[in-house]
Amino acid sequence: MTFSTPSPEQWRESAVKALKDRPIEGLLHLDTDHLVVRPLYADATGIQPLFAPRPSDAEGRAWDLRTQVEGDDPEAVNAAVLTDLEGGAASVILSGAVLADSEPLAEALANVALELAAVGLDAGLDGPEAANALAVVAKGSPRAKLMFHMDPLSAYAAAGGSPLPIAMHLSQAAATADRHSGAYPDASFFLASGRAVHEAGGSAGQELGFTAAAVAAYAKAAVDAGLSAERALRGTVLGVSVDAEYFDSLAKVRALRLIWASITKAFGLDMPAAIEARSSRRMLAARDPWPNLLRLTAAGFAGAVGGADAVVLDGFTRASGRPDAFARRQARNTQIVLMEEAHLGRVDDPAAGSWFLDARTRDLAEAGWAEFQRIEREGGVVASLKGGAIQMRVAASRQTLKTAFDKGHSQIIGVTKFVDPDVRPAPVEPSALAPAAAITDSCAPLLPLRFAAAFEEAGQ
Template sequence: MEKMRSQQFPNRSIDDWKVKAEQSLKGKKVESLQSNSYESITLKPLYTQDDELPVSEYPGGADFRRGTSLLGHVTNEWKIAQRIQYKTADELKQKLEDAFTKGQTAISFNLSNEIADRFLELLGEKVEDYPFAINTKRFQTQLLANLSSGAELSGYIASDPITLFAEEGTFEMEALQDWVLEIKQADRYFPNLRTVLIDTTPYHNGGANAVQELAAAAATGVYYLDKLTESGMEFDRALSKMVFQFSIGSNFFMELAKLRAARVIWNRITELYGFPENARGMQIAAETSRFTKTVYDSHVNLLRTANEAFAAVLGGVQYLHVAPFDELAGASPFSERIARNMQLILKEEALLNKVVDPAGGSWYIETLTNVLAEKAWALFQKIEAKGGILEGLKMNWLQQEIDEVFTRKKLDAETRKQSIVGTNVYAKLDESVTCTKIETVKDQTKIEIIPQRRLAEPFEELRRKAKFIEKHKGAAPDVGLLCLGQLKQHKARLDFMKGFLSAGGIKTVESTPIFTVDEARLYLNEQPSKFICICGTNEQYELFGHEILAALKLDFPETTFLLAGLPDKENQNQWLTEGIQLFIHVKSNCYETLAAILEALEVTVDETEKA
């Protein structure tokens, strides 16, 4: 026992870890584990005490990265601000009653003309009992005019004219000036109500990265501060009217750090304006991302929203909306309840309202926060150098910057470098869904709008095309898989091809193990698919694949032959000469490949209908 008591673990250095890591990497350098984010940030595989930078020892101090309240959510719980979905005013009234008895803690819903006019009638005493969390968009004037004045109103009933400009493409300077006067007037009647929203959601849904969202938020906040104070509003009153809205994406640590970096940047800006420290804390409303959600296999959205909501809470938000998992197809009472309960679980079971800043002090998160803040500050300065956020949008410069990032994200999804479970990987072909497609109006736009997109949309369009073919052909589009050799030999590429094709709604018809030309002919006679993909090992391809392909090209000249895998460069030309149209492998652009196959099959359907 004495020997055991005296035993100690040996001290290890980062160099010791690198040696072990490179041994497991079989000769590759540990730097190969690094990755680059869409923010052009190099992410290391390991963060250590050497990465540590001085930060506040408690929330509510220094640059507010750790939150604006000393005890975080322990004493200032975030508000459950689920946006109530409704069709009629009476339904809204009933659903609000129900929501507040089941955990809702803020008044939140989208507005319409009818609701804006009947606001007080619908809410009654709730306007004094609960804070608001409403993005009014173009209904702010109408809504505020139908509210009774009172210091008891809290939360936010706010709009962001510049973001609406970016989203819709039309803007009137006179309308902005009128809005500034309305904010100033509303402050007299509703002193505790925030009315100025800085909404980055349209940038996020357009494909922006975290740096662009943060820079746009900072530039918009500065623009509104300047306009409000130029109108004669006192600085401290102008600042007290503002609330920032962020969408939370799927990169957990990046999104968590984004919220922390937002407070760092806003603290720096307000400090330069001369605000005292107790006025520099940022109010943040957050919502789970629409950009990351899918129509197909919608229950996977539960995992996505849980991840995003968790990041938002750890990031220190004041208001949070979690979208129902089936929102794209039309939310149900069940999915709305699950969405609301997700926040209750984070409070009551994950106990996130019992721990002060659980992310604080993480070497990785603190480093990411600093790098994001630095990069966003540089982009913010670039926006200001171009004349500010409004000029950056008028020049279409910011839109182009965002579109470049979206193009990278889209390509990663199309090539399946970015996995979208249930859509471009592990797709369920027996699923039938409906989705209301929102068309973007582009007529009479004065700028290039920022389209509101989702990453899964291209693959969802392929699935819809596959359903169209199935409806007119009477059978789902399919590709035959010619399996060479025994199951253990062709299974890897067989499974790969089944997963690859299912992302486009294409079914597969696999052969029995093929060893001879006659067996291959028999399979093709029984499987009249326009596309046949040969699956097997490289050795089998060279052993008898060429012979089988040559025979089949003679007997089935109208068939398009594909090959699973990518042969060595010296062998590729031979395969192409012998009749292979395309090699399908892990680096293939999945979307483009499937789109080409479906287009060819759709042409076949059209020709059949004409005949």
Template structure:
């Protein structure tokens, strides 16, 4: 059956001609719609506006050898009741970062032959492993060892005595949390994995057995196609490493929703972010998924947040059936191309690390390269090219932030980059003032003329926790100046159309200056006498906010 049999055939050239026509009508002068409409990721992977069968790469990612995934909940507070509640309500494995002294108590009543346990104990991994192994011979999961320390000894012990247990986690989260790109996270994880293989095989473990001791952990973000491509590329790359080493290892993947994308402000939006990330992790083929609770940026989660986190996964698995299809994105021209391009960038980065002596000797190189990516993303966040809903875009100025109790401050995942933090720090500062700092919006002309730019300006100032007060529709400079004086602000922003700016901006700015305005902004572009600076789509919003705080006398 040919589904397109009744439609006329088209070619890429047909599309290009139509796209160019639309672009030119929009004022975009270009001979290439691909160049005009395409974008680049932080890794330099080109995202084209159109894909066809000619974009399929020769080498494709291997499919995940399973359907569905393991619902893995993280616990950093020793709470046996919470652990049992999770396991009784859809969670199938545990990720424990509790103190070693509390490990046995936390696992009291847990059937370790049914619920795998993954440890996160840092320098005390060997102690935690002894406690866990002392709880039963049929323990499954991962001891969570990293490079160095007791990783080799634990791996040899697992390989010999505990066939259902792995010893080592190759953790890509620190590279993601530091601000790294997808290719940087993948390349660094490959380098760490290879370093483990060298150590394990040097200790006498066969290649296949060494491969079987590793589990990889990656970040899943709300950019669903980026996450799908990353997990698929990771399997492709690790299959290549295993092949070169003389083995056939299938990468075991644990995807964790990104802590960098989480917000402390408007935290309920995090439910949407983590749902998208979880969906992408499942479609990308993750073996286990951890959904961080929506309030993870505030502190350790409460019972409601944990329930929503686990039910996000249960809904996707049971109601939506996301796990019923193996590699549902496989064969997509776009996904296959993006996977291959990302894998190529990650492999090149891995080779750079290896040429520098391996991950243990390339620390300065890795730090410097990730810092470059972080700086680019920070610039995008500041200019709102990287929008953060509820924080840099559409903030709620009436929001009351969640405040963590002392008990909830224990065990929260922290220490890395959070994209929303610069805006949230300003909002915290505004909240801490005796009276909320205020900006006056001089709305020139009728409502229809000033609404768009007044809304834009208010949204920008609200992102820093600033209150905005409007003058109401008027073109009378003195009337606007009186409204400015009455509201008690020290900073004003003109809002109207370009035409009305030409007629009234200078006079209104002069009246506001006489009334004591320390700085006068204009929403839009253009130069007008008396106006100090402009704010517009694509401007440095953080710089506008920080400048306004300084003008208002708020100490940062």
């Protein structure tokens, strides 16, 4: 049976009739990047198709199931790492006091085959020291898949400063990359991420623009340290946040791939992006953590369908503290279900061909590129942070999003809607607060927030 395809004019007539006396313009939605989200997308509206697949084998494991293990006790970290790898993870990211030196790090990575399981670091401004420790641990394994993940810009922006001048932290990270590039040809060095912008309430375009500006800053520092532009970019992983708004999140991942193509083209290069998607923390609830499982599933779906090369899902109890073994298992198993039961990786770029998602991808890519150019006109990401321009734009986005929750235009399940009066407890692991580092080179911090926090505090 053949169904007729209504034209946009016919749809408009039906919409006007259904709306009665309300204006059809009320169906348009303006987001925090001032991009218009329309009620109808169709071939007749002139949407250009896009194809932005991840460069991986859809017949195998299409993306890297990556977990995060935090801890100060090497023995406990090692047990958690081995449990994750034996339970289906392909790679891990480590944070905590185990990164302080090669001896505790070696103990934490005992019996881990570094040529098979990639190991990454989350060490903030101490990234070069942690990278050196990991390089010592991997000695004798030249094909080790090390991910140093040095990202001093994000740490500087989130903390509101650094112990040394941030330019020196950049130089140290670049020199560390140059020092280990020959010994570990499969290693990646930098994590260029806009997650600090996202967690502070920034828009998708602002996050993408910050990421692009970080790529430029790290590439320049690496070239100044002696690396080629090709090796510097090949050693850069792009970090992006994904949350329960899965359409926008997956479009953001695809948009980042387009932005990367433009950046590498400017260097006269053509290489695939390596994108690591991490679940958002600003979307999580603390009082009732169980609906976070749904939010994290949606985030994992967005990362997988959007084409991320690696996906990292937080524990559902993250808003209350460090996730315990049960929460880490749920985070790991969520991805396994998406990968091996939902088969989300069996199609390359499944969003391609959707008029809405292709249009949204292009819109976000253009918004991210515009923000990148704005940051560069302000003197680059460091100058823009020191001048407070990035922070001002993020603050405006944060206020817009908070207002939407305050007025009920946006809802948080379990917090502002469908609130469970009798919440089951969910334990977390104790964690020691890291001592605050001395700050000599300061900027206004991009402080993280949780949108649920204000409602949870008001309901106490």
